[in-house]
Amino acid sequence: MASLQARPSCGYSDGWRSLLTNPQSAAPGEPSTGAPLAVAVRGVTKVYRRGIEEVRAIDDVTFDIRRGEFLAITGHSGAGKTTLLQLIGAMDTPTSGSILINGHELADMQDSKLTRLRRDEIGFVFQHFGLLPTLTVAENVALPASFGGKRKPPDVKALLERVSLQHRMTHRPSELSGGEMQRVAIARALVNGPSLLLADEPTGNLDSGTSERIIDLLQSLNGDGLTVVVVTHNEALAAKSDRRLLLRDGKAEG
């Protein structure tokens, strides 16, 4: 059961998805009003097998994320934060329970649909940036747009202006600082116009000054209406979120 130190960001709108009409859909302790749900996590468990040993990385977690919300998932190392983020991001499937993204039940979707969902609805930011070293900044940002689905070429320049890196368009990742690389990764995550931005330790490899800029950027994007979920150890980043979800040994704690 999730313990949500809630700071609701938006008003609740009309009955949006079926899950909202389900009295079991909202987790106890969660604010009952707010924007439509962007993510609904219901009793999700993820079990890994390590040889003969079973590792319960996520253990019966339930919570909602509303549109336009800024959620920070915190917890110590090995608590299951990244696993949970990957489950929300349709990168992995839960052992049991269900996850709905913008009303789509992930368990019902085939790999091709999950891929389209990741491409069109979700933006990912990784701790290790995940930039392709052979591509320029502009090419890295434009890359997900080339995966299909978009007929119009992306406005890479505008995206890089948004992250204040328009002067670095033709540079390679190796010529950038860590903070710059992370901003490129954020611009890349935004290129297909997602409604949900997932960031896994986005400041984990950065110094405090650089982290500050990334936090400001994420907050600014959230201010523009983007739903943001970050996994972080960074207290300053967590403090800027609307809510925190604390994980301990795979369980959401209150």
Next chain:
Amino acid sequence: MLGLAIRNLRRRPFRTGLTLAGLAVSTGLLTSLLAMSDGYQQGLRTELNRMGMQMMLVPLGCPYDAAARVLKGRDLNVTLPESALLDVRADAAVAVAAPMYTAAMPRPASGRTDLWMGIDDSTRELKSWWKFTPGSTWFTAPDTVILGADAAQTEMRKPGDLFYCPEAKKELRVCGVLERTGTSDDSLFFVPLATAQALFHQPNRLSGIAIRLKDPGETGAVAERLQKIKGAQVVTMAEMMGTFLNLLGAARSLVLSIAIVAIAVSLLSVFNTMMASVLERTRELGVLRALGLSRFRSFCLMAAEATLLGAVGGTLGIALAVVGGPFVERTVRPTVPLAPNHGLVPVTLVSAVYCLALSVIIGLGAGLYPAWRASRLRPAEAVREG
């Protein structure tokens, strides 16, 4: 996608270079082999066609060896009686019967052996395509000689010059020089038949008789009739061609087996390169999948890299075959029976396209499994593994 594939290959230039080198060598080998096969057949066909005959009458023995020796102007230790010529000419189906006596003339002072051929006027009729340099005439006297283009160049003689052969202790006048024919005629010394028979002490003996028929469609029937001439046997050009191609086939099988091994090695090399690439880029591929790259496109990306390796390696191989052709020809020529005088390893467009296609297929084939592996990566695991 293609641009990304190219850049990925350029990431590891040494590894990519080694893989390309392997592909280039195997494709080059195969291209040379195919070119040699085509060149040999084409050259042999041209040379046999230029003989202007459908069959040869040669002394009993190995008919193909005898025919080859006569055709290439080499010494024969058995001969035909000149009476055989009358028998041949008596057959109504025969249009031209050109007697010849060939013999080797060792030239120890010059460190070479010249090939002399005694012919009569019927050879001129048989080889109507022969062209002579200005000032040339046909034999005007018994002690005259017509030089092939290479022979004239070696002897530095032109029509009208005297030519003394110390080995034969004979002075001859050069009455004509042939323009280059691209056949073995270029290296021959042609003298009147009677002169050759006298020079080599074989009066009234012949090495062979080249026969052109009025109707080539009667080859089988005429061969059967002429086969009855005592001490002689008939070899048709078609039989000779088949025999020589069979001889070449044995040599080609050996080289082909080497080429197959080389292809197998390059296939494994591409496979290894692509597997290494998938393994070391697992996280990157996981990130791409997380960002929305579909399994199919993931497969295509890796398959494109493998195919590019094949295409570039194949192109380099063909270039290698073109550049190294003369070297291969020099190496192979001495081992090939009745090697045609013209280019033996000409890389044709057809053989180049065939080999390039094969190389591309090798690249794609070797890349299929690694590409499939890449497409099956689960994004969450791949991102974690990197």
